[in-house]
Amino acid sequence: MPSSDDSSGELTSGTRRAAAQPPRASGPPEAGPDPVHQQSQEALHEAEEAVVAGGIGARFRALLGLDSPDFSWTKVLAKQGILLAFVIAMVGFSLASDRFLSFDNFSSVLRQSSIIGIMALGVTIVVISGNLDLSVGSMLSFATILVVDLHDKIGPAPAMAVALVAALACGAINGTLVGVLRLNSLIVTLGMLSAIQGFTLIYSGGQNADITNQSDTWFAFFGRGEIAGIAVPILLFLGLAIILEWVLHGTTFGRRIFAIGSKASAAEYSGINRVKTVFFSYLISAFCVWCAAVVMGSRVMGSQNTVGKGYELLVLAAIIVGGASLLGGSGKISKTVIGVLLLGFIQNGLLLLGFSYWTQWLVTWVVIIVAVWLDVGARRGRLLSPYA
Amino acid sequence: MDKFKSFFLEQPIWAFLIAITVFFSLFAPNFFDIQNFENILIQASTLGIIALGMTLVMINGNIDLSVGAILAFCAVVMVDAQSWPIFAQLGDWAILGAFFMAILAGMALGGLNGFLVWKTGVNAFIVTLGAMIGIRGLVFVYTQEQSLFAMNFLFSDIGMSSVPLGPLAVPTIAILFLVLVALVHLLLTRTVHGRNTFAVGGNPEAAVNAGIRVGPHMFVNYLILGGLTGLAGVTLSSQMGAATPNLGRDYELWVITGVVLGGTKLAGGYGSILRSFAGILSIAILRNGMNMMQVQAFYVYVILGGILIAVLILDKQLSSRKVRLSEQV
Amino acid sequence: MIQPAEPSKTPVLSVEGVSKSFPGVKALDGVSFEVRPGEVMALVGENGAGKSTLMKVIDGIYQPEEGSVSIGGETVALQSPQDAKRRGIAMIHQELSLVEDLSVAENLFLGELPRKSLGRVDWKKLYADSRRLLDRLNCQFSPRALIRNLTVAHKQLVEIARALVYETRVVIFDEPTTSLTDRERLLLFEIIRDLRSQGVGIVYISHKMDEIFELSDRITVLRDGTPQGVLETAETDEDSVVERMIGRKVSHAARTDFRSGEDVVLQVSDLWSRGAFREVSFELRSGEILGFYGLIGSGRTEILEAIFGLRKCYRGEIRVAGERLDKHNPEEAIARGIALIPEDRKENGLALSLACDRNLGMTVMNQWGNLAHPSREKRLFEEYREKLSIKAPGPSYPVDNLSGGNQQKVVIGKWLATEPRILLVDEPTRGIDVGSKAQIHQLLRDLAAEGYAIIVVSSEMPEIIRVSDRVLSLYEGRIVSELVGEEISEESVGRAITGVGELASTAHDSNTSPES
Amino acid sequence: QEDEVITIGITQNNVGIDSYQTTYEQAFIEAANNNPEVEAIVLDAQGDVEKQINQMRDLIQQDVDAIIIWPTQGKAVVPVVRQAERAGIPVIVTNSQIAEEGQQFIASFSGPDNITQGIYSAEIMCDRFTEMGIEDEAVIVQIAGMPGYTTAIERAQGFEERLPEVCPNVELIETQPGDWNREKSQTVMETFLTKYDDIDGVYSGDDNMGVGALNAAKAAGRADEIIFVGATNFAVGYEAMGRGEYWGSIYQSPVEDARNALRTAVAVVKGEDVPKSNYFDTPKITQENMDQYTKPVF
Numbered sequence A: 001m002p003s004s005d006d007s008s009g010e011l012t013s014g015t016r017r018a019a020a021q022p023p024r025a026s027g028p029p030e031a032g033p034d035p036v037h038q039q040s041q042e043a044l045h046e047a048e049e050a051v052v053a054g055g056i057g058a059r060f061r062a063l064l065g066l067d068s069p070d071f072s073w074t075k076v077l078a079k080q081g082i083l084l085a086f087v088i089a090m091v092g093f094s095l096a097s098d099r100f101l102s103f104d105n106f107s108s109v110l111r112q113s114s115i116i117g118i119m120a121l122g123v124t125i126v127v128i129s130g131n132l133d134l135s136v137g138s139m140l141s142f143a144t145i146l147v148v149d150l151h152d153k154i155g156p157a158p159a160m161a162v163a164l165v166a167a168l169a170c171g172a173i174n175g176t177l178v179g180v181l182r183l184n185s186l187i188v189t190l191g192m193l194s195a196i197q198g199f200t201l202i203y204s205g206g207q208n209a210d211i212t213n214q215s216d217t218w219f220a221f222f223g224r225g226e227i228a229g230i231a232v233p234i235l236l237f238l239g240l241a242i243i244l245e246w247v248l249h250g251t252t253f254g255r256r257i258f259a260i261g262s263k264a265s266a267a268e269y270s271g272i273n274r275v276k277t278v279f280f281s282y283l284i285s286a287f288c289v290w291c292a293a294v295v296m297g298s299r300v301m302g303s304q305n306t307v308g309k310g311y312e313l314l315v316l317a318a319i320i321v322g323g324a325s326l327l328g329g330s331g332k333i334s335k336t337v338i339g340v341l342l343l344g345f346i347q348n349g350l351l352l353l354g355f356s357y358w359t360q361w362l363v364t365w366v367v368i369i370v371a372v373w374l375d376v377g378a379r380r381g382r383l384l385s386p387y388a
Numbered sequence B: 001m002d003k004f005k006s007f008f009l010e011q012p013i014w015a016f017l018i019a020i021t022v023f024f025s026l027f028a029p030n031f032f033d034i035q036n037f038e039n040i041l042i043q044a045s046t047l048g049i050i051a052l053g054m055t056l057v058m059i060n061g062n063i064d065l066s067v068g069a070i071l072a073f074c075a076v077v078m079v080d081a082q083s084w085p086i087f088a089q090l091g092d093w094a095i096l097g098a099f100f101m102a103i104l105a106g107m108a109l110g111g112l113n114g115f116l117v118w119k120t121g122v123n124a125f126i127v128t129l130g131a132m133i134g135i136r137g138l139v140f141v142y143t144q145e146q147s148l149f150a151m152n153f154l155f156s157d158i159g160m161s162s163v164p165l166g167p168l169a170v171p172t173i174a175i176l177f178l179v180l181v182a183l184v185h186l187l188l189t190r191t192v193h194g195r196n197t198f199a200v201g202g203n204p205e206a207a208v209n210a211g212i213r214v215g216p217h218m219f220v221n222y223l224i225l226g227g228l229t230g231l232a233g234v235t236l237s238s239q240m241g242a243a244t245p246n247l248g249r250d251y252e253l254w255v256i257t258g259v260v261l262g263g264t265k266l267a268g269g270y271g272s273i274l275r276s277f278a279g280i281l282s283i284a285i286l287r288n289g290m291n292m293m294q295v296q297a298f299y300v301y302v303i304l305g306g307i308l309i310a311v312l313i314l315d316k317q318l319s320s321r322k323v324r325l326s327e328q329v
Numbered sequence C: 001m002i003q004p005a006e007p008s009k010t011p012v013l014s015v016e017g018v019s020k021s022f023p024g025v026k027a028l029d030g031v032s033f034e035v036r037p038g039e040v041m042a043l044v045g046e047n048g049a050g051k052s053t054l055m056k057v058i059d060g061i062y063q064p065e066e067g068s069v070s071i072g073g074e075t076v077a078l079q080s081p082q083d084a085k086r087r088g089i090a091m092i093h094q095e096l097s098l099v100e101d102l103s104v105a106e107n108l109f110l111g112e113l114p115r116k117s118l119g120r121v122d123w124k125k126l127y128a129d130s131r132r133l134l135d136r137l138n139c140q141f142s143p144r145a146l147i148r149n150l151t152v153a154h155k156q157l158v159e160i161a162r163a164l165v166y167e168t169r170v171v172i173f174d175e176p177t178t179s180l181t182d183r184e185r186l187l188l189f190e191i192i193r194d195l196r197s198q199g200v201g202i203v204y205i206s207h208k209m210d211e212i213f214e215l216s217d218r219i220t221v222l223r224d225g226t227p228q229g230v231l232e233t234a235e236t237d238e239d240s241v242v243e244r245m246i247g248r249k250v251s252h253a254a255r256t257d258f259r260s261g262e263d264v265v266l267q268v269s270d271l272w273s274r275g276a277f278r279e280v281s282f283e284l285r286s287g288e289i290l291g292f293y294g295l296i297g298s299g300r301t302e303i304l305e306a307i308f309g310l311r312k313c314y315r316g317e318i319r320v321a322g323e324r325l326d327k328h329n330p331e332e333a334i335a336r337g338i339a340l341i342p343e344d345r346k347e348n349g350l351a352l353s354l355a356c357d358r359n360l361g362m363t364v365m366n367q368w369g370n371l372a373h374p375s376r377e378k379r380l381f382e383e384y385r386e387k388l389s390i391k392a393p394g395p396s397y398p399v400d401n402l403s404g405g406n407q408q409k410v411v412i413g414k415w416l417a418t419e420p421r422i423l424l425v426d427e428p429t430r431g432i433d434v435g436s437k438a439q440i441h442q443l444l445r446d447l448a449a450e451g452y453a454i455i456v457v458s459s460e461m462p463e464i465i466r467v468s469d470r471v472l473s474l475y476e477g478r479i480v481s482e483l484v485g486e487e488i489s490e491e492s493v494g495r496a497i498t499g500v501g502e503l504a505s506t507a508h509d510s511n512t513s514p515e516s
Numbered sequence D: 001q002e003d004e005v006i007t008i009g010i011t012q013n014n015v016g017i018d019s020y021q022t023t024y025e026q027a028f029i030e031a032a033n034n035n036p037e038v039e040a041i042v043l044d045a046q047g048d049v050e051k052q053i054n055q056m057r058d059l060i061q062q063d064v065d066a067i068i069i070w071p072t073q074g075k076a077v078v079p080v081v082r083q084a085e086r087a088g089i090p091v092i093v094t095n096s097q098i099a100e101e102g103q104q105f106i107a108s109f110s111g112p113d114n115i116t117q118g119i120y121s122a123e124i125m126c127d128r129f130t131e132m133g134i135e136d137e138a139v140i141v142q143i144a145g146m147p148g149y150t151t152a153i154e155r156a157q158g159f160e161e162r163l164p165e166v167c168p169n170v171e172l173i174e175t176q177p178g179d180w181n182r183e184k185s186q187t188v189m190e191t192f193l194t195k196y197d198d199i200d201g202v203y204s205g206d207d208n209m210g211v212g213a214l215n216a217a218k219a220a221g222r223a224d225e226i227i228f229v230g231a232t233n234f235a236v237g238y239e240a241m242g243r244g245e246y247w248g249s250i251y252q253s254p255v256e257d258a259r260n261a262l263r264t265a266v267a268v269v270k271g272e273d274v275p276k277s278n279y280f281d282t283p284k285i286t287q288e289n290m291d292q293y294t295k296p297v298f
């Protein structure tokens, strides 16, 4: 077998390409010119398999891509940039503030992030399917007002049920407009943002809602309870994340979501029911909003008509920082979780350091752009855009 | 007749505009009145001036979510710069100096967005979503949360002034708005830059191959949008004689809504200034008419949201009908 | 064949030792290449051999890492296509590169619109120049027409006209005929010969050997980014070119194995669809390959889409094994054993950003219930990598990175995975090299032998002839003739189209109401 | 005719953002309905200055007899108020003042005095500390309203100016906005609690945010050591006071606010003599005197 180095310029026998290449054990990163695309890729694949068979260390290196024959730091950044940013932020804040690195602070940040986080999980699925959901903020206000207002009137369980039905109804409207009628999701959910806000105000007459007897209702469990020392909102957030990660990667529904987001027409030609799938993605988003509303209502034990105002953008920012493409077809629940936590810890860290709230906005600006830039830059193999 | 029909099929926004005008004329007292139409023009002008630039950027296939924040920043600069020491000895001319500073600030921020879109290749939605959050931060850093007031009443007098045109006194801002509509319309339809805007949005690869420098081209459109947003900041602050750090919240959403109502494709490559104008005018008329009819605030949200979706559905129906008509064997 | 003008010896374009890499691929490795004025230089090679990349280097889109490009004997460092254009290099891309919502004239002078003061467009000059260009190519349509409203062939003509904007020394055609009908192709060849006689150097890239031999003076062969020598067309033959290209022989044994099929599995009766076709009736039997031949726009794709439930019909019915289809959606079609391999692979065939195994699993997923089965997907991948010899490194490799031919095989694989009885294949080898093409043809024959019922739509006559047992010719959305078995030949198929075509076109004119 | 109806247009700040504004609107409409002389045109600017300016213009266009404005922004509405004045329509400012420069154009101001409210809150806080004997060592934090809005700014200003006068040794260690949002305020308070081991008092821009802060402190088990003082007593705040968890606030009735505005407007139209600043009383309310007040309806 000719080695990859000396065969390049020569007119070699036709069997060369068809024959299997010997796996390259673990060559140095840049092992000379490699004329055949498949070859290096095959080697990469083989290397991957070899590593999976190895121990924890090897696995870790494989995760970071350190073992691949065409290793480069840009690739590491591409794959794990957000994780790196997260680690850097954590280390930085720990050094700068002695209050930062504590169990109490961590659990309080996690608890605070869980509402945005739970919403972001659902919207991630919508985004992977190639759509947007800007109505989640208004929907959160609506569901929270409902659950809090009805809590005293009809009891916690029926209140939660009614709020669930209302949220799902909103999701169904979104799903119908985007899925069945195929309208542009940005504009549709923008319209719904406004309309649901209106419904909320009409329902509540503009009044705040409060739960009178805050101390002895089991409803307090969702926002204030703990299981084994961990706050329930955090458990809900992580639990939902695990479930939705499984939905995305372990079910055919998840496969359909990715297929539609990657190329809707190809998915339809493959017999995937686009209408149904998109419809369900909005239902999932609405369901997550309902969960967030329950946590919110229970945590605050009251609600305003505008509690969720602007949350849609925070949610979107977290998802974007997590690296999902707004064009659809890519994204990961786990990365969205990290995106949410990164923004949560930045907010917390800056507050602990005593910065003004607007610093947080400036930092968010920089983080969003740098995170996404590194991500797309690494994916295309160079930092600057091809339009330069 | 056929021409008529196909015109409205292709550009349903005009039909919509006429429909709501007729509706409010019939049902809203004081609506059908020259002076009220002048009012509507002024009310449309802030969103409208931004929408002109937004149309260019959206035909390019991009978007800008940060216009509301840029508007606030420019308005703040406009008001604050009048009292800068360097303009102190200029007297009333300080307003002109501040005007240039405001436009410059708008172009700088718009340009920054454009530059990032050009150089990083990050999706414009993301770049400007970040900017929307960050530039609002800049506004608060600048103002330290305070509102600013222009000491010189001349400034707000300019904003409130009218130009006598025959028997009518037409508000200066309305005239400025209409002139800008005409100018940007000509820019888009008659100039090389304008035509290239369609090429860049419609088929970026073809544009690159044809030697259009796509990145700088997008940059220029962001610059124009920034400048126009700055101008909108100036006209808005001159109506108030003041600027507040929360100015322009949600404006990006309404501007984009107006432009989309006007038929501009979010994917780029297709759109028109005149129709964006009609889109923005529709929003202004709806708001004005509902004020006149005293529709309760809570219902206004629902109605505006509902109409946005309804128009989208209508547009879809019409365009599929158009396809069916042209497909007839 | 027109005798070419005696080409002068100094090349108008020459490339010396050019190399160009993409991450993980060396697309070009020390390639030298030249074109003389007044000659047609064909460039051939497998999918992914580097042809388009070489042309993009010449066109200034890519800058080479090594080597040089010289035009008219002068070494140049081209920075952009515009640069190339000014120096007399014009390129007609593999994919149409037009802006749909601009006029013909604006597209012709894209990036070069004539200016007046204040950056205004000089419309008068623009339209006058455009008219002149279009006239040179005998184009009837107006320079003011929107590209969106033109037919594919007219769009192609606009592309070509665009190449003539400048004093052109070299015109590069990258697979120009993939979306043209025979008639349009002949027109194109006329234009090319005309250019050649004016002393322009032509580079012609194609996977169609008959075209290469009909048109070219010399042939450059490329394989895996390395040059395999230059051949005089007159002194070589198809087999040796192909052998050089892919390193082995491809046999074209004459067809003897026509099959007549067994049970009727698909019955289409009196099917009408708005704006596409009418009165379509035919039967398809298991074990036969039915070819649909016709001009572009004759409605073949639409018939397949209708059968597959992607298109509404307002009259007629479709029966599979005697039972009516009534839901008219792809799910139903798939459940009843129909598979459609679509014409546009990138648009309808594949989710490019997803991995190979995910694409393969996309169609069968509906049978799996609610849980995904990654291991089954991997098995599918291994199975079809074996069966179709797909060159892909692993199941999780994104299809985006595969070459065109291998992508097509993934599409075929994902449909075979549904274990269909009826296979609808639309332009199965568009843009695919000779080697893979022969493989795909063989595969279709094999599948038919296994009892599949297959419909093949193709605009390439040789392809139709090579695979079909029966050929239906379409014109303007109607079936105009049927040829069975031995009757099928270039002449008979061609006659069916043109003969009826002229007849029908007069009838059609009177049919068309002004409402459209 | 003499008994012709008086048309009064009102443009409010942001109905629905909190119960106060909503109750105000309801009270206003009720008061107008009960007064046969008055026909009211009720508009809401949804917190947007430009929208408010446009609504002012629309009201001027409709040539109403008087305009009541609840400024979204004290400075930005001055020119349009001036425009109304020039059109001969008297303008009554309600709830929060407009800027100095605009004073000359308004017929009257009717409402509470936000700066005074801030001052009162500082005094409540200081008095309580003095009672407890920690007036020389106490440290407090502030949770302010939505950044950039007049009410938020004025309350903070009154508080921050008054506190050092009455309790020079009490230290205000940090201020962050709570956006009039209970959940936001809860989050901010949680971070304060992590950051500072010792917090003796929390001043929040309204009771809604104050209860959010209280929630956070309760969850952290530190509610007992903290004095909570708010402004605009809400029902939740009143109840928390009743439970002894929340110390004091400012009693401000939106119903009174609305009625006062309407009364003032009618008086202006009828040409009666109206004081330029028609404040209504917003007394201090604490656990000690709360039984003198009824629970707020919002």
Ligand SMILES: Nc1ncnc2c1ncn2[C@@H]1O[C@H](COP(=O)(O)OP(=O)(O)OP(=O)(O)O)[C@@H](O)[C@H]1O
Residues within 6 Å of the ligand: A037, C022, C023, C025, C026, C027, C045, C046, C047, C048, C049, C050, C051, C052, C053, C054, C094, C401, C402, C403, C404, C405, C431, C433
């Ligand atoms: N932009 C790119 N990025 C990465 N790889 C590329 C890029 N363009 C081409 N390649 C790779 O370079 C090689 C040569 O591709 P090229 O398009 O030149 O082939 P071709 O000969 O034109 O093939 P075809 O006949 O299919 O058009 C292929 O392996 C292809 O995958």
Ligand SMILES: Nc1ncnc2c1ncn2[C@@H]1O[C@H](COP(=O)(O)OP(=O)(O)OP(=O)(O)O)[C@@H](O)[C@H]1O
Residues within 6 Å of the ligand: C149, C150, C151, C152, C294, C295, C296, C297, C298, C299, C300, C301, C302, C343, C427, C457, C458, C459
């Ligand atoms: N009347 C027409 N006006 C404009 N474009 C047309 C018209 N008829 C056909 N076309 C274009 O020709 C293309 C091919 O049409 P169609 O799919 O109907 O043909 P087909 O018979 O399937 O041929 P093929 O499969 O070779 O493309 C379509 O994409 C369409 O844009």
Ligand SMILES: [Mg+2]
Residues within 6 Å of the ligand: C051, C052, C053, C094, C174
């Ligand atoms: Mg190619």
Ligand SMILES: [Mg+2]
Residues within 6 Å of the ligand: C297, C300, C301, C302, C343
């Ligand atoms: Mg076709």
